[in-house]
Amino acid sequence: MSETTVFDDLPGDLMIWVLIISELLVFGAGLAAFLAVRITDPAGFAAAQDMLSRTGAGINTAVLVTSGALAAWALLLRKSGRRGKARITLVAAAFLGVVFMVIKSLEYASKAAHGIAWDTHPFFTFYYLLTGFHAAHVVAGVVVLLLVAWKDAPANIEAGAAFWHMVDLVWVLLFPVIYLLR
Amino acid sequence: MLSDPLLRAWLWLIGLSLGSTAVSLWHWPPKMTALAGTVILTLAWLKARIILSRYLGLAAAPFWQRGFGISLAVFCALLLGLYLIPAFA
Numbered sequence: 164m165s166e167t168t169v170f171d172d173l174p175g176d177l178m179i180w181v182l183i184i185s186e187l188l189v190f191g192a193g194l195a196a197f198l199a200v201r202i203t204d205p206a207g208f209a210a211a212q213d214m215l216s217r218t219g220a221g222i223n224t225a226v227l228v229t230s231g232a233l234a235a236w237a238l239l240l241r242k243s244g245r246r247g248k249a250r251i252t253l254v255a256a257a258f259l260g261v262v263f264m265v266i267k268s269l270e271y272a273s274k275a276a277h278g279i280a281w282d283t284h285p286f287f288t289f290y291y292l293l294t295g296f297h298a299a300h301v302v303a304g305v306v307v308l309l310l311v312a313w314k315d316a317p318a319n320i321e322a323g324a325a326f327w328h329m330v331d332l333v334w335v336l337l338f339p340v341i342y343l344l345r
Numbered sequence: 346m347l348s349d350p351l352l353r354a355w356l357w358l359i360g361l362s363l364g365s366t367a368v369s370l371w372h373w374p375p376k377m378t379a380l381a382g383t384v385i386l387t388l389a390w391l392k393a394r395i396i397l398s399r400y401l402g403l404a405a406a407p408f409w410q411r412g413f414g415i416s417l418a419v420f421c422a423l424l425l426g427l428y429l430i431p432a433f434a
Contacts (some may be wrong), residue, residue, distance in 0.1 A: 169408055169409075172405075172406040172408060172409060173406055173409055174401065174402035174403070174405060174406065175402070183401075191420055194424060195423060195424065195427060198424055198427035198428055199427055201427070201428075201431070202427065202430050202431055202434075205431035217366055217369055217370055218366065218370070220366075221362060221363065221365075221366035224362040224366075225359055225362055225363070228355065228358040228359060228362060228392075228396075229355065229359070231358075231396065231400050232351060232352075232354070232355035232358075232400070234400075235351050235399070235400045236351060239351070324400075325401060328396055328400040328401045331396050331400065332393055332396045332397065332401075335358075335362075335389055335392040335393055335396065336389055336393060338362075338365075338389075339365055339369075339385045339386060339388070339389040340389075340424060342369070343365055343366065343368070343369035343385050344369075344382045344385055344386070344428055345369065345373075345378055345381070345382070
């Protein structure tokens with residue numbers, strides 16, 4: 164006789180949820196530390212933040228949540244047997260991940276052109292650390308999306324899409340704290 | 346077509362993202378920036394809830410949806426507290 168537990172209610176594999184919670188804790192600690200250090204120099208943090216492009220980051224948010232929607236649709240398409248459309252949708256989601264990285268690279272290049280580095284101000288130490296770590300996850304996510312478009316078993320797509328949604332989830336918390344809170 | 350929960354979730358996420366960016370770009374009087382920050386963090390919490398419920402499928406697992414929602418609310422409250430300290434110091 165098999166017993167069901169509350170963990171059986173979680174969509175997808177349990178381990179992907181362990182990963183999602185772990186990542187949320189890591190980024191959450193980073194964001195809390197950012198705001199804690201800001202207490203020591205709110206004016207300096209505000210001046211440094213004014214050198215970021217809020218509009219560019221807002222556009223990148225739209226790009227990432229659209230990519231997340233495509234990944235979620237791909238899973239529904241695969242489960243309903245529309246394998247070709249699911250693959251195309253996953254590739255489109257990965258492409259938007261690349262668009263996110265292009266915009267992010269332009270942002271980093273703009274900072275470098277203004278002589279802004281990680282040690283310019285504590286704000287930028289956190290900025291590069293948190294957005295750079297997130298960008299590394301975006302790159303990994305693009306590779307994962309392309310892998311599951313190739314090896315397209317529904318369980319693979321579910322795990323790959325969940326990883327991508329985690330990247331989305333982290334960004335919607337990181338974006339307002341780093342770019343928007345003045 | 347708007348009956349598709351995923352499409353509605355995406356539209357909400359786009360709207361809330363544009364909304365929080367607009368709130369940040371608005372030139373608030375100095376005394377009102379704390380209110381703007383509160384609105385921005387509340388919108389972030391709503392966006393996170395939508396991603397968990399619709400993109401990650403927790404809408405079908407109410408126990409976990411509630412757990413994540415409460416945990417994220419506590420976390421956003423912590424962030425809000427840290428954000429507001431300089432305004433009241």
